[in-house]
Amino acid sequence: MDAAPPAPSLFEGDEAWDALPASAPARDGDALHLELENWEGPLDLLLDLARRQKVDLRTISILELVDQYLGYIERAEALRLELAADYLVMAAWLAYLKSLLLLPRDPEMQPSPEELALRLQLRLQRLGAMREAGARLMARDRLGRDVFARGAPEGLRVDRRHRWQADLFDLMQAYGVVKARTAPVVHIVRERAVMTLDSALARLSALLGASLDWQDLHSFLPSRGEAGWEDPALRRSALASSFVAALELAKQGKAEIAQDETFGPLRLRRATGAAGAVAA
Amino acid sequence: MTPPDDLARAVEATLFASDRPLTPEEISRHLGGAAVRAALVALQRDYAGRGVELVERGGRWHFQTAGDLAHLLRRETEDVRRLSRAATEALAIIAYHEPVSRAEIEAIRGVQTAKGTLDVLMEAGWVRVAGRREVPGRPTIYATTSEFLAHFGLSSRRDLPGIDELRAAGLLDPVDDAYALLTGGEDGDRGREPEKEDESS
């Protein structure tokens, strides 16, 4: 029983509310498949059959129950196989249990057939108890059906009042911000000279190819006389781009970087082992 | 009716006017911090036997019509549609075993519980998510609400019909525990491990 039947599609769509009153009594011939849809799975069907033995659940005859169940399922199979998968799994298990109960005892067998039967009985008792508890719950005097709260309560209201706070400085500041924000302004977007990462990469790769010795990163920058040297902003941009380009080349295995101390000069050379790879 | 004192009148008026059940703390806060328990008990006594009574449900108080007048007042409205068997059983299992995970509900019912079933119970306001069980998979666990108690006229879960008998008979224990008990207990530790439950919500 521990192996729960696989997800039974039969129950996926079960409506949580009863949309319709219980359907009209079915004719005998196809009673079973109609009822199958009304059962909440094999355990529920077993519980119903057990209840029909009209004895305490603790004293039901498991063998009799198995026979009744198998009898039902034989007819169900003929009717609507696809709905009955879970019921069939249970039927197979019950048939197995029945054979174990009837055959001579195998003392080695774990768990014993009696244990399996007892567990089934315990499960039925528990489901039965909850089914009954649910029915008793539903039969209570229920608020909104049998007993009623006040129909037109005035309602309790809590009004929240705000005491607003601000001081003169806030006011001045706010006015200043408004005036400053809406003062006519002319925006001139200056063109800034930058060295792009791509051009730094190209420049660095080209210069690195020329020598195998360690060289200071600064020596790769545009030198006096080259275009852009005059512009300090461009020099800063070139330094930043060259630094990033150096990191990128190192990452690609094309260059080696060394720095002897924190904030010390960054030195750079072509990766020794990589010459071939670079060429390739 | 003997005229109530000022505090009892105020509590009476507050509960009458409120559109939902109130805890003593809420009433007290509404009335500027007065101690209201004694007044609640006095009011409950005042109304005993009348057509309207004062009841406590899960720590919240409200007035409602007397149960024995149900035959005069009963209405079958949209709100009180019949729950399906699946939902009724799931609700009973949650109420009697709470907090429980969906897997535990399914273990008792022997079938999968459609997602919609728990949704309906939560939408009705009767069931809430009560955190997660601290076991592998950290399954969501469910419990009932004070609206559940109010709807079914229960002061607390101890009032659930037959809960004492069910507990005494071991019918609220897992099958493994019951089995171990019946067979001499050599399997006694097969049952549920002691678990930490996260009741944070």
Add this chain to the structure above:
Amino acid sequence: MTPPDDLARAVEATLFASDRPLTPEEISRHLGGAAVRAALVALQRDYAGRGVELVERGGRWHFQTAGDLAHLLRRETEDVRRLSRAATEALAIIAYHEPVSRAEIEAIRGVQTAKGTLDVLMEAGWVRVAGRREVPGRPTIYATTSEFLAHFGLSSRRDLPGIDELRAAGLLDPVDDAYALLTGGEDGDRGREPEKEDESS
């Protein structure tokens, strides 16, 4: 309370559960044709002096909270709130330019001003409606109140620092960022484009 008889209990419960006042005829019909007048009178007497009373209005009966306890149905709490940046700006503009219409405030602020913003200023008692401007559309115009002067420690609007003083204090520096920095910066980009402001918080 003296326990009422069965009919009075039924009338009591019916009135209690009803969502509207009922005529004696309606109650009677509900209760299978019983004569209910005497029960209504008895109930009215029962409830006299309690926190709840049974009243007749225009031939219809209903329970209501006792009139002298009506104040219990509403309770006020007060909390202190800082004026939002939008409201502070609007207030400053009204103070410097009054009387102004909402459109003028928006033109000066450069952003839309939510209706709620002016409501807050009026709720605070600092701004009042000062009539309508006699231009097409006759817009409402706003001005500050004497409470405004009192709250901000001004003897008259002439005490407001002039533009030159603001400039000298650095308050006209065109840096929204400085303001954002000073004020914690959550709405540093508030001024970029016209936007609806939500003053509901």
